[in-house]
Amino acid sequence: MGQKPNVPPEVRARIEAFKRIREQEKMIEENMKKIKYKIAILSGKGGVGKSFVTASLAFALSYLGKKVGVLDADIYGPSMPKMMGVQEQHILATGEGRLIPVTAPLGVKVVSIGLMLPAEDVPVIWRGAMTTSAIREMLAYTDWGELDYLLVDLPPGTGDEQLTIVQLIKDMTGAIIVTIPSDVSRLVVAKAINFCRKLNLNIIGIIENMSYFVCPDGSKHYIFGEGAGRRIAEQYNIPFLGEIPIDPRISRANDAGEPFFVKYPDTPAARAILSLAQALIERLEEGNEERNNENKEK
Secondary structure, three states, X not given: OOOOOOOOHHHHXXXXXXXXXXXXXXXXXXXXXXXXXXXXXXXXXXXXXXXXXXXXXXXXXXXXXXXXXXXXXXXXXXXXXXXOOOOOOOOEEOOOOOEEOEEOHHHOEEEEHHHOOOOOOXXXXXXXXXXXXXXXXXXXXXXXXXXXXXXXXXXXXXXXXXXXXXHHOOOOOEEEEEEOOOOOHHHXXXXXXXXXXXXXXXXXXXXXXXXXXXXXXXXXXXXXXXXXXXXHHHHOOOOEEXXXXXXXXHHHHHHHOOOHHHHOOOOHHHHHHHHHHHHHHHHHHHHHHHHHHHHHHO
């Protein structure tokens, strides 16, 4: 009878860590089976209102009768809790270690590192490996239940968080890229597009935020330029999903932690968001039905 090899403690620790990661990846796979559509919301740069678009789309989809969850994957600058009006709540855990999402207006489920910190002004000071681990654990241990849509709000750029999400959610439906109508944004949007294509991530389309301002007399003013989002979509042969106009109340609502779509449902911006949500449902769900019918005919 041969003796068991004497495995050094540091090697044993690495083996256990690898096993734990594989277990978490299997848990993520099982969790994602209960969610019909998984959508990453990204932008090439900050300041384009991506998180506002994520929150607003989530509320609009829920308003249209869908079960919706939002994962705030911006570990260093989580803004979803305030934008969705849940900044005073905290995520709870069950005895089995499962995370219970907080519930925002219209029944949207939300998970964010910002809901796990003792105060809003506490920074997360982690290296990349810790960020990756945190995202993997949120995906593995969150009890989303059955959802129609999971929107993942990604930080700007194409780094650790973006790679981690795309690699862990293996059946990701696709990505929505948010931009503003300035020509300056074209280069950074191009990087986001190429990021998706290199990772074989389907691009659902481009949304242009802050497209124009509507005066009380009904006239439109293109403050940041006109049509850049549409031109980018045409250049890269990507669907252009639509425009969201500027409304000063958006900033005030965000600062107050009051969801804009819920507070001002009859504004042009809220109606544009609702139209975007309806278009998204048609593009994904009706397109899926058509593909299923084609497969049955074959």
